[in-house]
Amino acid sequence: MAEGPKFDQIAYYTHDDLLKFDYRPPATGWMDIPANLRPGTWIYPGKPKHLEYLDLPNPRAWSPADEDWKLPENWKEIVSNGIRERLDKYRSFRVFMDICVRCGACADKCHFYIGGGDPKNMPVLRAELLRSVYRNDFTTAGKTLGRLAGGRPLTVGVIKEWFHYFFQCTECRRCSVFCPYGIDTAEITMMGRELLGLLGIYVNWIIEPAANCFRTGNHLGIQPHGLKDTLSFFADDIEEATGVRIDVPMNKKGAEILFVTPSGDFLADPGIYTCMGYLILFHELGLNYTWSTYASEGGNFGLFTSHEMIKRLNAKIYAEAKRLNVKWVLGGECGHMWRVLHQYMDTMNGPADHLQVPVSPITGTRFEHARSTKMIHIMEFTADLIKHGKLKLDPSRNDRLRVTFHDSCNTARAMGILEEPRYVLKNVCNSFFDMPENTIREKTFCCGGGAGLGTDENMEMRLRGGLPRGNAVQYVHERHGVNRLAAMCAIDRATLSTVCEYWAPKVKVMGIHELVANALVMKGEKKRELNLRLQPVDETEE
Amino acid sequence: MAEFKAGDMVLDVDEDGFIQEPDKWNEKVAAALASGEGVDSLTENHWKVVNYLRDYYLKFGVAPMIRKLCKDTGFKLNEIYELFPSGPAKGACKVAGLPKPTGCV
Numbered sequence: 001m002a003e004g005p006k007f008d009q010i011a012y013y014t015h016d017d018l019l020k021f022d023y024r025p026p027a028t029g030w031m032d033i034p035a036n037l038r039p040g041t042w043i044y045p046g047k048p049k050h051l052e053y054l055d056l057p058n059p060r061a062w063s064p065a066d067e068d069w070k071l072p073e074n075w076k077e078i079v080s081n082g083i084r085e086r087l088d089k090y091r092s093f094r095v096f097m098d099i100c101v102r103c104g105a106c107a108d109k110c111h112f113y114i115g116g117g118d119p120k121n122m123p124v125l126r127a128e129l130l131r132s133v134y135r136n137d138f139t140t141a142g143k144t145l146g147r148l149a150g151g152r153p154l155t156v157g158v159i160k161e162w163f164h165y166f167f168q169c170t171e172c173r174r175c176s177v178f179c180p181y182g183i184d185t186a187e188i189t190m191m192g193r194e195l196l197g198l199l200g201i202y203v204n205w206i207i208e209p210a211a212n213c214f215r216t217g218n219h220l221g222i223q224p225h226g227l228k229d230t231l232s233f234f235a236d237d238i239e240e241a242t243g244v245r246i247d248v249p250m251n252k253k254g255a256e257i258l259f260v261t262p263s264g265d266f267l268a269d270p271g272i273y274t275c276m277g278y279l280i281l282f283h284e285l286g287l288n289y290t291w292s293t294y295a296s297e298g299g300n301f302g303l304f305t306s307h308e309m310i311k312r313l314n315a316k317i318y319a320e321a322k323r324l325n326v327k328w329v330l331g332g333e334c335g336h337m338w339r340v341l342h343q344y345m346d347t348m349n350g351p352a353d354h355l356q357v358p359v360s361p362i363t364g365t366r367f368e369h370a371r372s373t374k375m376i377h378i379m380e381f382t383a384d385l386i387k388h389g390k391l392k393l394d395p396s397r398n399d400r401l402r403v404t405f406h407d408s409c410n411t412a413r414a415m416g417i418l419e420e421p422r423y424v425l426k427n428v429c430n431s432f433f434d435m436p437e438n439t440i441r442e443k444t445f446c447c448g449g450g451a452g453l454g455t456d457e458n459m460e461m462r463l464r465g466g467l468p469r470g471n472a473v474q475y476v477h478e479r480h481g482v483n484r485l486a487a488m489c490a491i492d493r494a495t496l497s498t499v500c501e502y503w504a505p506k507v508k509v510m511g512i513h514e515l516v517a518n519a520l521v522m523k524g525e526k527k528r529e530l531n532l533r534l535q536p537v538d539e540t541e542e
Numbered sequence: 543m544a545e546f547k548a549g550d551m552v553l554d555v556d557e558d559g560f561i562q563e564p565d566k567w568n569e570k571v572a573a574a575l576a577s578g579e580g581v582d583s584l585t586e587n588h589w590k591v592v593n594y595l596r597d598y599y600l601k602f603g604v605a606p607m608i609r610k611l612c613k614d615t616g617f618k619l620n621e622i623y624e625l626f627p628s629g630p631a632k633g634a635c636k637v638a639g640l641p642k643p644t645g646c647v
Contacts, residue, residue, distance in 0.1 A: 008558075044556070044557045047556070204644070205644055208644045209644050209645040212644070212645070218645075219644065219645030219646065220604055220643060220644070220645050220647070221603060221604050222602070222604055223602060223603055223604075225602065226602035226603065226604060229602065230607065230610075233607075233610055233613075237609075262645075262646050263645060263646070264645055264646030264647050266607070267604075267605075267607045267643060267645075267647055268607070268646065268647040269607070269608060269609065271646070271647075272607055272609060299645070299646055301645070334646075454646075455644075456558075457557065457558075490646035491646045493646075494646055494647050
């Protein structure tokens with residue numbers, strides 16, 4: 001195109017321009033600085049048809065760039081009642097509103113603050129955007145003293161500011177690791193987004209997948225015959241690479257295990273190769289499992305919408321497990337789905353008494369920690385297989401790759417899966433290098449596009465938010481020649497590809513089970529001259 | 543909602559220029575959309591990609607994965623970019639009147 005790059009393309013942003021900020025706070029107090037909604041920093045609003053499909057309030061065409069956001073007439077009352085209802089319902093919300101002493105331990109821990117310098121992206125101040133209204137309207141001190149007690153009245157400007165900053169938080173919870181009170185800032189963002197939702201303020205990148213998921217079972221809107229076609233296509237490519245024809249069991253009643261993965265693995269590069277990796281592993285094990293065309297999504301964009309939406313979208317997993325009469329559920333390489341599955345599912349959609357505590361049919365390991373959810377992560381499953389010597393692996397097939405690992409926020413901080421992926425990676429490739437300590441494990445930096453922010457019109461914020469992670473990747477590239485970043489999350493695989501292209505351009509992104517499958521020696525395989533991308537295995541990286 | 547004019551037709555498009563009513567798509571609309579994506583005239587190769595996407599969409603209701611598009615049409619990814627400078631999703635799919643994929647992609 002002749003007119004040059006646009007704000008939704010990375011070529012629009014030069015490193016010099018993006019890095020032109022300083023961390024000194026402005027002279028004006030934060031309450032007196034309105035949100036600066038410039039293109040590149042906000043996401044297109046939810047389309048009315050998707051809100052209507054989900055029975056959400058106030059469907060309408062509008063834009064954050066408009067002066068009038070077409071809020072309901074009684075918007076203030078709606079928000080006020082919404083806060084009151086949530087204070088009563090969620091004890092954590094009330095506690096988090098009350099106990100912050102503004103010590104500032106979280107202030108410099110957020111990737112958006114580090115990469116942008118906007119003080120309202122300090123987690124303490126982002127929470128203060130909501131806390132100030134809470135103080136003003138719900139505490140005695142605030143009602144009496146107002147601004148002196150840190151309160152401020154709810155205005156349309158405040159609503160716009162909430163929209164701007166609660167969609168500049170990826171709910172990654174890195175800040176919470178450093179909070180001496182253990183305030184879960186992601187939950188404050190979730191409350192903020194729920195309140196905005198009461199007014200019909202949603203972003204389309206979240207609400208369209210949510211509507212698709214409610215209609216077809218997955219975010220992408222893939223229908224049963226489409227999923228069958230996709231998995232068959234993978235089977236064809238697998239046969240081309242390995243010489244082995246694999247089965248794709250679908251909707252199989254009486255299977256032992258139901259397998260559920262994010263639908264990004266069915267469409268997006270490089271997630272599709274991760275998906276082929278699952279298929280190869282399960283075939284080689286002779287696992288009695290099934291895919292489902294109904295529970296065809298592990299991810300849950302309800303998590304970025306409201307608790308009610310989490311529950312609605314997640315209900316299909318236990319329902320399908322029951323319908324197919326499986327014993328337990330195995331989940332794929334996804335990040336945010338595990339916050340839902342691990343922390344909410346058993347109480348929201350359970351108890352799943354029709355299921356059993358997961359036991360690996362190959363090793364006999366009983367995954368006791370999942371006795372309430374009846375669902376385990378594939379990285380636990382595969383690490384256990386390797387630990388028991390059940391896989392024949394030839395890591396030299398991955399020798400052209402020098403690999404580092406990105407801990408996904410939710411598997412790391414919401415589940416504590418820190419060792420398993422590293423254990424698997426070290427067994428399937430010979431060159432593994434961790435990034436610096438402050439950027440991995442429970443202190444991992446977000447990809448910058450989680451929690452439904454991974455869309456292109458938000459590119460400036462994605463690149464800013466991706467700076468700390470990209471910087472750490474570039475560090476191991478320069479120091480150890482790393483050329484691959486492994487991640488066990490579909491959002492990561494999509495968004496980190498962009499982050500790396502911008503901040504660490506020599507490093508490509510891939511899922512872990514792609515590496516597992518490349519290394520896995522299969523019964524009856526031909527000489528493996530092609531990897532799963534159908535590229536020659538001995539081809540060196542550029 | 544923004545509008546897009548193709549001859550005497552007026553179509554609703556989203557912020558990225560994707561048409562909102564796939565049923566109203568026709569070859570004239572495709573040509574008009576293509577000119578906005580840096581494609582001055584649609585050649586036989588362009589049509590091969592567009593018709594493939596269109597057929598897949600009518601059959602499955604979604605866009606195909608890029609790998610499948612390449613394999614089934616015989617074009618390599620760089621060749622798709624040569625045909626549609628804004629790429630398979632924002633270029634070719636848009637011209638074929640498909641909706642934009644959303645989710646973990």
